[in-house]
Amino acid sequence: MAAIATKWTSGPVPFTDVDDGTVPKRPAKEEFGSLVAALPRKNQAGLELRLYQGFWLPDHWVAGTVVFQRRFVPRADDVILASYPKCGTTWLKALAFATMTRDAYPAPAQHPLLRLNPHDCIPFLDEIFADGQEAKLERLPSPRLMNTHMPHTLLPESVTGADVAGCKVVYVCRDPKDMVVSLWHFLRRRQPDLPFAELFEHVCDGAVAVGPIWDHVLSYWRASLARPDRVLFLRYEDLLLDTGKHVRRLAEFMGRPFSPAEEGAGAVEAVVELCSFEKMKGLEVNKKGSAGAYHAMPRDSFFRKGVAGDWVNHMTPEMATRLDEVVRDKFRGTGLAAP
Ligand SMILES: Nc1ncnc2c1ncn2[C@@H]1O[C@H](COP(=O)(O)OS(=O)(=O)O)[C@@H](OP(=O)(O)O)[C@H]1O
DSSP, X not given: XXXXXXTOOSSOOOGGGSOOTTOOOOXXXXXXXXXXXXXXXXXXXXXXXXXXXXXXXXHHHHHHHHHHHHHOOOOTTOEEEEEOTTSSHHXXXXXXXXXXXXXXXXXXXXXXXXXXXXXXXXXXHHHHHHTTOTHHHHTSOSSOEEEEOSOGGGSOHHHHOTTSOOOEEEEEEOOHHHHHHHHHHHHHTTOTTOOHHHHHHHHHHTOSTTBOHHHHHHHHHHHHHHOTTTEEEEEHHHHHHOHHHHHHHHHHHTTOOOOHHHHHHTHHHHXXXXXXXXXXHHSGGGTSSEETTEEEEEGGGGOXXXXXXXXXXXXXXXXXXXXXXXXXXXXTTTTOOOO
């Protein structure tokens, strides 16, 4: 822990500010490559996928997931932010980071989110474990905020087990129709000729990265019902409708509720404003370069439109009905309202 920058006194530390000194790397594939090679495989939308414990994981995440499952040691005050890709990860990371660091930056102009992309502030576990960089997580002071795209059933037993101390998990989900649209725009930054209809088919078949999406969402929904003290379930659309309300829930869940004095001083509104789509998209840091563990993706690709319902501009009514019906069918009897 000695190598950590000493200027940080409270709240989570931006991951990129943690000095990784000589942390040795051992890419997970060196250790678990043969396990990965034996798994069923598909090539979808330019990504090599492997079927691991019921989910289609990008090939380069599988070995890291095995390391995550076997070796991750949670701390009691860790918070893991979980999501299906393109469902609000970047926003949730910003909101959680801003909420947890609010004491450290009473002057908002100094806040790290003004100079760093949210993905540079919070480590993305799936890439960290794939790259064999998990020793760097040990150097991150508590309370740690981390994120993953893994479904709840693939999280380590040390996090989810009934008999372990574990840690807290916050999940954000989104209307799958808007997720597909967002994912298509994101993937097109690398594959400009990817047909929307092709990606849509893969999503409906369930064979898309970390899919099927309905099983992903249900894994966290069920966990949130079983352990509401440990798993908070949020929706992107609800965040859009009343961000402040859900920032309060998030703060309370993470053990840092806003005090009456903070409420009076407008601390909730300050977090909401700092993390708003317009604010984040307009920052210089989010207009250039590429983001942390998402190294291959430009930072501006995480801020496109930031609305609910953009699917109407990309799908036929028949496509929308088809995906809605698949999801409704899967959610039936679970208590979870389909979009
Ligand atoms: N601050 C804020 N407020 C509201 N919405 C936001 C915000 N930041 C990102 N976004 C929108 O979230 C979509 C990207 O999803 P993710 O952040 O989950 O992407 S990723 O999984 O981290 O790659 C993507 O949605 P679309 O605009 O529909 O493509 C982003 O624009």
